[in-house]
Amino acid sequence: MTILKARGIKKVYTTQAEKVYALKGVDLEINKGDFIVINGPSGSGKTTLLNILSGVDRPTEGEVYIDGKPLSELKDSKRTLIRRNKIGLVFQSFELIPVLTARENVEYPLLLQKIDRSQRKKRVDCILDQVGLLDMADRRPSQLSGGQKQRVAIARALVTEPDVVLADEPTGNLDTGTGRKIIELMNRLNHDFQVSFVIVTHDLSINQYARKLIKIRDGRLEVNNYDKNSMA
């Protein structure tokens, strides 16, 4: 089942000095249960692509479909709702709210979804347990290590039970060992919950975890070794 589909995506940033062709015609399908790594060097268009897939930014040309519906035809309010319900986001710099505890950070998207208190508690406890942070639930982000912060961010991305999690350099601020643990955690959650993951990174060591490995170079996708399992 296809969750997200991008067709003919181009993105041009116009600055005073020049036009930057960040994406030059990208096609991509994200299916249920996928674990996709998109690897590319700095400036190749990774963040731009994730922002367009999540509906945070609009393409200059092309279309993104969520559950078959074109995003461009939806009003802003409806796009926001879809993003909130269907897509979880994880960032390099965690983006946690500093004044809230780990538990409150994870709970926050459920407040936006107006989920009632007892359901919120149940879901937050369950996902904090899954990422191994129940015993640190009352700490603020400043009292957590980088890896722990990223686990809170992953819990926050998953608590709404999205179809897909889009992660932008999720190991970028972590040492190699911690980064590997974070990817292994994502791998397990992908397997246990059948949530799709798309990880964009310049870190080549993450490639080994990909079930679909895509390279991005200069705004274009190079789909070599597209499905490692089916080709094995």
Ligand SMILES: Nc1ncnc2c1ncn2[C@@H]1O[C@H](COP(=O)(O)OP(=O)(O)OP(=O)(O)O)[C@@H](O)[C@H]1O
């Ligand atoms: N708002 C913007 N205005 C102008 N150019 C931009 C803007 N955002 C990105 N770019 C340019 O678009 C290209 C792709 O940028 P993008 O951030 O998507 O790359 P990236 O692969 O995520 O890079 P990094 O790994 O360094 O984060 C780059 O040349 C970048 O300079």
